[in-house]
Amino acid sequence: MRAFNFSAGPATLPLEVITQVQEELPNWRGTGMSVMELSHRSPEFAGILSEAELDLRELLSLPDHYRVLFCQEGASAHWDMIPLNLLQGNTNADYIESGYWSYRAIEEGRRYCNVNIAASNRIDQFTAIPDQSEWRLNPKAAYVHYCSNETIHGLEFFWTPDVGKVPLVVDMSSHFLSRPMDITPFGMIYAGAQKNIGPAGLSIVIIRDDLLKPAAARTPFLMNYHDQVHAHSMLNTPPTFTIWVAGLVFQWIKRHGGLSAMAKANTQKSGLLYDFLDKSGFYRNPVKHSDRSHMNVPFFLREPSLEDAFLKESSAQGLKQLRGHAVVGGMRASIYNAMPLAGVEALVTFMADFERRYG
Ligand SMILES: *Cc1c(COP(=O)(O)O)cnc(C)c1O
Numbered sequence: 001m002r003a004f005n006f007s008a009g010p011a012t013l014p015l016e017v018i019t020q021v022q023e024e025l026p027n028w029r030g031t032g033m034s035v036m037e038l039s040h041r042s043p044e045f046a047g048i049l050s051e052a053e054l055d056l057r058e059l060l061s062l063p064d065h066y067r068v069l070f071c072q073e074g075a076s077a078h079w080d081m082i083p084l085n086l087l088q089g090n091t092n093a094d095y096i097e098s099g100y101w102s103y104r105a106i107e108e109g110r111r112y113c114n115v116n117i118a119a120s121n122r123i124d125q126f127t128a129i130p131d132q133s134e135w136r137l138n139p140k141a142a143y144v145h146y147c148s149n150e151t152i153h154g155l156e157f158f159w160t161p162d163v164g165k166v167p168l169v170v171d172m173s174s175h176f177l178s179r180p181m182d183i184t185p186f187g188m189i190y191a192g193a194q195k196n197i198g199p200a201g202l203s204i205v206i207i208r209d210d211l212l213k214p215a216a217a218r219t220p221f222l223m224n225y226h227d228q229v230h231a232h233s234m235l236n237t238p239p240t241f242t243i244w245v246a247g248l249v250f251q252w253i254k255r256h257g258g259l260s261a262m263a264k265a266n267t268q269k270s271g272l273l274y275d276f277l278d279k280s281g282f283y284r285n286p287v288k289h290s291d292r293s294h295m296n297v298p299f300f301l302r303e304p305s306l307e308d309a310f311l312k313e314s315s316a317q318g319l320k321q322l323r324g325h326a327v328v329g330g331m332r333a334s335i336y337n338a339m340p341l342a343g344v345e346a347l348v349t350f351m352a353d354f355e356r357r358y359g
Helices: 015-024 043-060 075-086 100-109 225-230 240-255 258-279 304-316 341-358
Strands: 066-071 092-097 114-120 144-147 168-171 188-192 203-208 296-301 331-334
Touching (some): 043 066, 043 258, 075 100, 075 168, 075 203, 075 225, 100 114, 100 144, 100 168, 258 296, 304 331, 304 341
Parallel strands (some): 092 114, 144 168, 168 188
Antiparallel strands (some): 066 203
């Protein structure tokens, strides 16, 4: 039996997609080969790549002046690629600190430029997003970087920052495609695949045409957005299998009603879990209500000594990978697009039962 997998990433994938991969793997569309064995220069793979891009464009209603890149690097690599490509001789960039992942981007950005932390919620232990009225933005910054869903701390931006004419750059790794989003305020979006897109080994970049200028001379050639766009993401061998599966996930989203249907389901799932947590005196989630992520729900037991029993018993009931990230401890339920409502219902039922027995 398939478990309900609450891992933050690599994360659960739609069963329909897994089954399709299984069926099509040995002999993809009569080629006598699996996708893994097709040349990345073959017309078949060119078709897979362009279909994936077209489906993604359709899901996001992506305007023509944005390019899509399928990058071999994980999301973390973009913490270097962004300054290398976007500074363009400027020595200043703005960063918002809202949790662990935006902090990691800041640390990396410091190798390349003066990082201005325009806002931070560190003092609140990353439990509330800093209000835009408190942001101290530099109008001459090369870009503003933030992370719109903090996977570890469980914070999500349900609004888009207004940063004037400075390009807005966002790490959407853990809530990409979870709901309809207006792309036009963004200069660049990036997202690692293994959260809400597909298997690990790929990140997706969406970048506005005017930002595609030649990168700094010392930029490693594979890390050059401008050149990757011109090479159609094929400066070297791309992760062909992962791109194929990501494309199948895009088709799955389309078949199931697109991003508005994803949003509806994600609101329902996360609402069920947060309502339960708030009514309980046994569990708690510390995040400000309006900033609570619909994708990653960290929660804590009032009695931390029960954590091991919680993890052992939940796992025995098919509720897997609920341990929180080491940075914050406790538990975390990641409930991405592919997590069915039944998985969250089973989790809440287990949690209520656990509370009855140990509370
Ligand atoms: C997981 C994650 C990353 C790191 O992704 P890698 O693919 O491991 O580099 C970066 N940002 C966010 C928001 C994440 O959730």
